[in-house]
Amino acid sequence: MEHYNFIVIGSGPAGRRAAIQAAKLGKKVLVVERGCRVGGVSVHTGTIPSKTLRETALNLSGWRERGFYGRSYRVKQDLTAQDLRARLDMTLNHEIEVLEHQFARNQVTTLRGDARFKDRNTIEVEGEQGESFEFSADSILLAVGTVPFRPDYVPFDDKQIFDSDGILTLDHLPRSLTVIGAGVIGIEYATIFSSLDVHVTLIEPRETMLDFIDQELIGDFTHQLKDRGMVLRFGKKAEKISKLDNGMCEIQMEGGRHIRSEMVLFAAGRMGATSSLNLEACGLESDARGRIRVDPTTFATDVPGIYAAGDVIGFPSLASTSMEQGRIAACHALGMRAHEPPKFFPYGIYSVPEISTVGMTEEEVMERGIAYECGVARFRETSRGHIMGLNTGMLKMIFSLKTRRLLGCHIVGEGATELIHIGQAVLNLKGTLEYFVENTFNYPTLAEAYKIAALDAWNRMPVE
Structure with missing residues (x-):
């Protein structure tokens, strides 16, 4: 039986970041992945495919130009599923190659197969040809992700x-x-x-x-x-x-x-992909949706030496937060110091239009009884918005009346998931309304909406 310092089950965002972090700390690391190639749900069926599909759809359909040329405008008249798939395949291959290179460069061992616990320090892996391997580890991270919830009353056929x-x-x-x-x-x-x-x-x-x-x-x-x-x-x-x-x-x-x-x-909905792990053998339990409970700071489970990160632990189930969870879990598992997960992180929804948010919503601010004021900017109020032909899109910021600090930033519209990071930085650095009013933003940009929204709030706030 081969022994490793750290075994990671799953190679999605949490697993890959954890494995590379452990390897950079000089540890012997094994990653077990049940899929045909590394990357997990994020690369193969989740984050990357859906966002690639979105970008391809917007480009080939001419969606972004319809503000100028009308709803009937199209870049390609007869779009097919094959048109969408072509870009997807190129993107996935690139992501997988980058990940395989990262593992190789950091001397992370990878193995394709289904892993299950034998006890709290030992796993058994069934390989591609049905062969069986056993490995032991000082610490184990579960980063197995999720699978779609498939109720019995839905006759899935993957055709209709x-x-x-x-x-x-x-x-x-x-x-x-x-x-x-x-x-x-x-x-x-x-x-x-x-x-x-x-x-x-x-x-x-x-x-x-x-x-x-x-x-x-x-x-x-x-x-x-x-x-x-x-x-x-x-x-x-x-x-x-x-x-x-x-x-x-x-x-x-x-x-x-x-x-x-x-x-x-x-x-x-989706369910944690834990059914085949034989959790009983290591003393772990999952909830009705297959999720595993962890300490929110260290991502340690109830069993010493076993950690979990990513979608398998539930909300927020984002690739970005999963990466940080995996890295922090690896540090704690190997006895290294790690910062606590940030209180405020950006949440991005890649719909059409995009939605992105960080900090408290107006409903949460009211629930806490905080005196506040809001500022709103419409993208059509910016010169860049006119250049891009945007008729929709808005940015909203919430400020404390007492401290004038930014409490929340919320955006719907083109580029929301990119723009949100300005609000995220100011929020986590405890910045105030004055930052947006007194600083200069590139012109013409959509980021100008920050200054417009800040001035909108400033006009209604009491003068200090």
Whole structure:
């Protein structure tokens, strides 16, 4: 049995960052990956594919130019699934090559196979050809990610009825699509296909969506979706999904409504990929959704020497936060000092339009009883917005009346996930309204919206 200082199960964002951190500390590291190539869900079916699909859709459809040339404008008249797939394959191959090079350069050993615990310090790996290996380790990190939730009443076939992994394999663009689930994944795919002029219906059993986002942004976002023809069916759940003889799918809704579309995407949640790990052998338990409980500072589980990071531990389930979780977990596992995870981190939703947020929402500020003022800027108020043909998009900042510090920054619109980092830096450095008012921003840029929003708040705040 070969012994390692650190074994990582899973090579997604948390696993890769943890393994490389441990290797840079001079430790002997093994990464076990069950997929055909390294990268995990993030590279193969999650973050990178969905964002690549989004970028390809916006470029080939001419979406970004329609503010100038009208809704009928298209860069490529007859878009196909193959057009979307071509760019995706190139991007994935590049990501995998970079990751394989990082592992090789840092002397991280990788092994393809299914891992399961034998005891708290030992794992068994079933290899590609059915062969079995055993390894022991001082510390083990679980970074196995998640798999789509697939309830029994949904007849998945990966031809007409997909989950969020299978949707990447579709062989043609449908004329109509129903998306069940208005979480982050459902919203992203619903808006991407809508930008390709596919008629999209979005179903969500709750009355609201994305409740952790500032509700003023959600109001603006919802208006944009309805304005371009998306149908939102909230407050009723889908009870039955069936395929009809005419090639269509039918969704029977609670309350009697029937919805028909050519394809269906079921994106109502994901589950931790822990079912095959034999957690009982090491004394760990997962919750009903396969997630593992950890200490939020060290990412240690209830079993000494075993850590978990990434989507398998639940919210926020972001590639960016997973990377930091993995790195911090590796440091703690190997007895090294590590900073605490930052209190405020940016959350990006790669829908069309993008949404990004950092800090407290207006609802959270009110709940805490903090005296505050808001400033709002519309992208159409900036020169850069006019140059780009933007008719929509907004930036909102929330400031404390007592300290004048920035409490939250929220953006919906083109480039939101890039712009948010200005707000993130000021927030974490405890900056105030005066930073935005007194500093100069490049002209013309969308970042000017920060100064416009700050002046909007300043005009209504008491003079010191």
